[in-house]
Amino acid sequence: MLITRVDGFPDNFNVVPPSGSPPFGPAPPGNFPYTNNIFSGFSPAGPDFFSVACESEAAPMMCYTSATAVTGNNTNLGTGPNYSEMENEAATLTLIWELDEVTAKLIAAHRSLDGSFASDRDGYPQADGQLWIPGGPPAFINPVTHYFDTFVQDQTSIELQLSGTALDERIDWVLGVYDFEEDGENINPVDFTPASIQSGGYFDYSSEALFAQVTARVSESFSITAGLRYTKEDRDYTPDQFVEEMPLAFFFGGALPYNCYDAVGSIEACSIGSRVVPFATVNNQMSETTPMVNLAYQLNNETMIYATYSEGFKVGGFNQRIFPPEPSLPTFNPEYVKSYEAGIKTQMLENDLRVNASIYLTDYSALQWLIAEPSRVGPYTTNAGEATIEGF
Numbered sequence: 602m603l604i605t606r607v608d609g610f611p612d613n614f615n616v617v618p619p620s621g622s623p624p625f626g627p628a629p630p631g632n633f634p635y636t637n638n639i640f641s642g643f644s645p646a647g648p649d650f651f652s653v654a655c656e657s658e659a660a661p662m663m664c665y666t667s668a669t670a671v672t673g674n675n676t677n678l679g680t681g682p683n684y685s686e687m688e689n690e691a692a693t694l695t696l697i698w699e700l701d702e703v704t705a706k707l708i709a710a711h712r713s714l715d716g717s718f719a720s721d722r723d724g725y726p727q728a729d730g731q732l733w734i735p736g737g738p739p740a741f742i743n744p745v746t747h748y749f750d751t752f753v754q755d756q757t758s759i760e761l762q763l764s765g766t767a768l769d770e771r772i773d774w775v776l777g778v779y780d781f782e783e784d785g786e787n788i789n790p791v792d793f794t795p796a797s798i799q800s801g802g803y804f805d806y807s808s809e810a811l812f813a814q815v816t817a818r819v820s821e822s823f824s825i826t827a828g829l830r831y832t833k834e835d836r837d838y839t840p841d842q843f844v845e846e847m848p849l850a851f852f853f854g855g856a857l858p859y860n861c862y863d864a865v866g867s868i869e870a871c872s873i874g875s876r877v878v879p880f881a882t883v884n885n886q887m888s889e890t891t892p893m894v895n896l897a898y899q900l901n902n903e904t905m906i907y908a909t910y911s912e913g914f915k916v917g918g919f920n921q922r923i924f925p926p927e928p929s930l931p932t933f934n935p936e937y938v939k940s941y942e943a944g945i946k947t948q949m950l951e952n953d954l955r956v957n958a959s960i961y962l963t964d965y966s967a968l969q970w971l972i973a974e975p976s977r978v979g980p981y982t983t984n985a986g987e988a989t990i991e992g993f
Contacts, residue, residue: 681721681747688715706762711755714785718750747792750801754785771818779810787921790845793978796857797846798877800922805837808916814893826895833888838919840930842877859925871926878923883930889914904947911940915969924978933982936969960993 691712698705723746764775789800814828847857850872860868861875869875893911900906915936923931944959965988973980 679721679724682719683721685718703763703765708760711757714754716752720748722746722748749790751788756783773816775814777812781808795849796844799845800842802838802840802921807835809833822899824897828893831890834916836885837882839882840878844871844873844875861926877926878930885917885932887935906945908943913938920981922979933969934967934984937966939964962991964989
């Protein structure tokens with residue numbers, strides 16, 4: 602197999618559309634750098650109404666003409682907005698109380714975030730609302746892809762720990778309680794050629810946990826550590842997703858060729874204002890108990906061997922970017938992991954040299970995969986498959 606990498610821009614040698622090609626026509630021959638019609642490919646050489654549109658004096662800006670040709674490799678003709686603005690405020694607090702036999706520790710934090718972003722991803726000029734064909738049918742130009750995003754979020758977390766020793770310091774223990782609250786909105790208006798759609802929605806998440814861990818020194822050399830954590834997740838998401846513009850609706854009889862939903866979730870033909878997914882709050886609750894066990898043996902003052910087993914999970918959630926329309930907001934479940942590890946830790950040469958070695962195996966189930974399929978415009982997360990990672 603021979604793989605060759607070539608930097609720079611390709612040359613386009615097409616002059617006449619190949620037989621059976623779609624009615625988009627190639628760009629003029631010669632060097633073809635990043636141009637305004639790299640996505641649409643409309644040119645005066647194209648047949649049918651594209652050639653009529655591009656040869657007229659009021660040719661749409663997406664046509665490859667002498668007025669819109671790019672003269673340099675580093676030219677961008679995009680007219681859409683490109684910006685990224687974000688304001689982030691955060692505060693943390695840690696308090697420690699040393700009592701007679703117990704240490705209490707409080708950890709609290711708050712963060713607020715307000716951001717707005719936009720990207721002209723097609724990189725070519727257009728005048729939104731301009732007729733595709735001057736004087737022609739009511740079919741209007743819309744960007745190939747423009748993307749907007751507003752993100753507002755507030756989160757607060759608080760954790761209280763109690764720790765201490767017992768049985769002449771042969772037992773170390775810690776108990777704790779944790780609470781996390783998060784709410785906000787993520788609204789994503791997206792412009793595509795056939796339609797403009799508002800994506801995104803509003804979220805309200807909470808996570809609560811109880812945990813405990815105990816280390817017992819069985820002997821001078823041998824210790825056992827065991828821990829347990831109970832976690833409860835409660836997540837609400839309200840999708841606010843609807844059709845904003847349909848510039849090509851003329852070609853589809855005034856509606857998009859999909860079923861959409863009205864305000865109460867009933868099926869209707871997709872028109873401006875129709876819902877991509879019903880405007881209804883979806884709840885996703887889950888609770889898990891995850892253990893941890895560690896065995897450690899001190900061979901001497903410099904060397905320790907150990908073995909550890911633990912379990913964990915990644916919380917489930919929602920897919921907020923949806924198209925075509927769906928009758929309910931797609932969700933995905935938690936991902937689970939079981940981890941095994943054994944190893945040795947040693948320090949030598951009067952602590953000038955440290956050597957650590959381990960073998961491990963990690964089993965994943967209900968993996969959360971970001972996948973793509975032809976029936977959807979963009980990728981989405983789902984639970985699929987298992988995985989094992991092992992090594993040393």
